[in-house]
Amino acid sequence: MAGAALLALALLAGDASARTEPSAPRAVWTWEGPSYAMLESREAAGEALAFLQREKINIVYLYADAFEGRNLVEQKPQLYRDFIRAAHARDIRVYALLGSWYLHTERYVLPRHQAEAKAMLQRVLDYNAAAEPVERFDGVNYDIEPHLLDEWDDATRLRLLRGFLDMSAMLMEAKRESGQHLPVGPAMPFWWDGIELDWHGARKPVAEHVIDLTDYVALMDYRNRAEGGDGILAHAEDEMAYAGKTGKRVVIGLEFNPGEPAKLSFHGMEPADFEREAAKVEAAYRGQSAFAGFVFHHYLGYRDFVGEPPSGK
Incomplete structure (x- = not known):
């Protein structure tokens, strides 16, 4: 009987472990x-990739533009x-990953800077065209936030958001x-x-225009609770439905x-708290192709959160 009881406990433990195993993709x-x-140090790259693997993070959004006067994707593509x-x-x-506080890329929504936005993506497309299949980027995420501009206010936001849509259309055309x-x-x-906006003859929320234009969106849904009127699920509801x-x-x-x-961040909470909320989101979206x-x-920030800051930090 004791052996059977131990076996039952082991099976239950295995089931509990399986329930907490993340099933949805995770990126950073x-x-x-x-x-x-990571690009310039094999040691840093190896440590980072081992960490991502342990944490079940299977996509990395890796910065691919200029930094501190260098642009490695163009000047040293072998590192990528x-x-x-x-x-x-x-x-x-x-x-x-494209877009940078360092480069003030929020300006790229302005007509006079949109050529810079196209060049930013074109360097990645040119890199991919010259690389072997196993060395190519698998996708692109651009983080261009017009609300960071000093001129963003109630009077200018619709114009700046139209600039974001114009810029996005130009980037998607460059990809095509x-x-x-x-x-x-x-x-x-x-x-x-x-925010509703008229663009190219259609009036709809800005989020819907963006979803129409692009292949996917990374929704900055910065809340630390899944449920409730101010939770992750509530704030993603319209985007997920559309x-x-x-x-x-x-x-x-x-x-x-x-x-x-x-409420914006999981900082200060325990990893188990985060996993509980993430599991609620996964359960709510199970079977939905949009998720x-x-x-x-x-x-x-995530490495600090789980208590594994990079060595040498």
Whole structure:
């Protein structure tokens, strides 16, 4: 009897473990400094990829633009080839992350700067065209946030959001012209579903225009509770419904860095608390084709959150 009881307990424990195993894809935004460190140091790359694998993070949004006067994707593409090849060997996909506080890329929504936005993506497309299949980016995520502009206010926001849509249309056209099929999509605030806008003869929420234009969206759904009127599920409801109707996909973006108010981030909570809330989101979206998993903001913040900061930090 004792042996049977132990076996039953073991099976129950196994079932509990299976229930907590993440089933939806997990990605992480990785910004300028950490990305360049991974590219330029095999040790940093190996440590990062091992960490991502342990944490079941199977997509890394790797910064792929200029930083501190250098642009490695253009000047030293072999560094990206080596990293992407190593990531693919661990079944980790790599998206090119475009947009930068350092470069003030929020300006790219302005007509006079949109050529810079196209050049930013074109460098990635040119890199992919020259690389072997195993060395190519698997997708692109661009983080261009017009609300960061000093001129953003109630009087200008519709004009700036139209600039974002114009810029996005230009980026998607550049992808089509390249003949490449990698998914391209933006980071998008959840509150854009509450702003209606006329664009190209259609009046609808900005979020719907963006979903129409792009292959997917990474929704910046920065809350630390799944349920309730101010929770993750409530803020993603409209985007998920529209993406489901239009055959598009939504990645739920979550925050792990310090911030105010506290509800914006999982910072200060326990990993078990996060996993409980993530499981609620997964359960709510199970079977919905629009749900493409989670993306975490950002690599260093998430490593601190789970108590494994990179060595040398």
